[in-house]
Amino acid sequence: MKPAPLKIVADENIPALQTLFAPLGELHTRPGRAICRDDLLDADVLLVRSVTPVNRALLQGTSVRFVGTATIGTDHIDLAALTELGIGFSSAPGCNADAVVEYVLSVLLHLAEEQGFDLWGRSVGIVGVGNVGSRLATRLQALGIRTLLCDPPRQRSLSVDEAARFCSLEQLLSEADIVSLHTPLTHSGEDATWHLLQAETLAMLQPGSILINAGRGPVIDNRALLELLQQRDDLTLVLDVWENEPAVNPALAAHVKIATPHIAGYSLEGKLRGTWMLYQAWCAFSGVRVQQSFAQLLPLAEVAEMRLTEKAGLLPPVRMLYDPFRDDRALRASLGVPEQQQKVAFDQLRKQYPIRREFSALTLQLPTDQQSIFKALGFPVADAKK
Structure with a gap:
């Protein structure tokens, strides 16, 4: 008797599903917030993003044997329930880390120009x-900008010398x-x-001071803020x-300088990398050979090269790739x-988010003596053409 085809239920906003997962079986896509237990009764695989709470109530009594989230965070996943139910799991740690780093760098460069610091x-x-x-710290330190690091659980896991690079939250906020x-x-x-910040x-x-949250909303008590x-x-x-x-x-947004709809990690590279990591995880889980490469998913950038004059500064290439005030205007x-x-509008802004490329997609042509700072920022560089 021929086995039933693999059934995959996935958040419709996960990119490259057709390319990576449709060849593996029957692909059924749903709005992430609407995925329910009835969708999963005869499903084998569930693929989500951060808007779908995955817990025992959603999964118990279904045939799901693998859950993947195309996100770094897992706070929307009941990992203990998955273990108890014998369901395989994978997240996509680091998939959009560079995108979030570049969101922060872009914000800082835009604010420095606007506020004149x-x-x-x-x-x-x-x-x-x-x-x-850690990636944000690496780029800032390469740029020569002083950083203070706070991460108590990580600090405790390090050697005495390495842990000395970290400080308490109180010291960080005071300095x-x-x-x-x-x-x-x-x-x-x-x-x-x-409510770490209350x-x-x-x-x-x-x-x-400037306060940026591109991590998780409830880390700040928004009422106290x-x-x-x-x-x-x-x-x-x-x-x-x-x-x-x-x-x-809206009252809080009115006091916020740059307000965006949870899109800091929404680069094309970051989103595709998340799906690619889940594809790799499923192949490993099921013993299927990986058939496609990440390079095959990534299209050429619309603008792949830019020549800078000596006085251009750091902001022009950054602004070409990402202007946070555009997303601020859309949310407001x-x-x-x-x-x-x-x-509904918040979710639509995320669903219909325009293509945004990471710094690595744009090669800068500029004199040799200016190349190091742009490399530190994250751009590929080449000698300016005569």
Whole structure:
């Protein structure tokens, strides 16, 4: 008797599903927030993004034997339930880390130009030094910008010499001019990050500092943040994630300098890499030979080269690839309507997000003596053509 074909249920917003997974069996796509147990009764594989809570109630009694999330974070996945149910699992750690790093770098360069400050005269505190935070630190340090690192569980796992590079959250908040959050979301234990920044810790932010959250929304108590912003007008806020998303508090957004709809990691490379990592994981889980390469998925960039003059500065090539104020305008245009409409608009902004390429897609032609700083930023460089 011929075995039933593999049935794959997937969030419709995961890219390259047709290319990578349709050849493996029957592919059924659904809106991520709408995936339910009935969809999975006879499914073998479930592929999700961060908007689908995956727990015992969703999976028990179904035929699902493998779950994959095309995201770095796993706070929407009940890992204990998967283990107890004997279901295989894979996430995509690091898939969009470079995209988030470049979101932060772009934000900083845009704000430095708009507010007229020297980024090299500031110190950047990075809270959470995993895939994203460590890469952000590497680029900032290569640029010669002072960084402070805070990650207690990671610090405890290091040697004494390596751990000395880290500091407490209190020290970071008391010294950093810029604070960038990149922690996972955890709710219990000594290293819980839910409301890591609440009224007491938010009050430690230095006068005139910049706070960026491109990690998980509930790491900041948004109510306490709004109360602080109503009392202090010296802070600059950049929020890509929100405590109750897809709902965005319009009152909070009004105090935020750059407000975006959870798209910091939405580069084309990052999204395709996430799907590719799940494809590799499924092949390993099922014993199927990998048939396709990541390079086959990635198209050529619309603009692949750019020549810079000596006085161009760092911002022009960054702005060509990504301008965070474009996403800010799009999100603000969706506010001021009833909450349910606003939630739908938030998801639509993510679903219909325009193609955005990473710095690696644009080769810069410039004089040899200017190449090191652009390499540190993350661009491929070549000698300027005569």
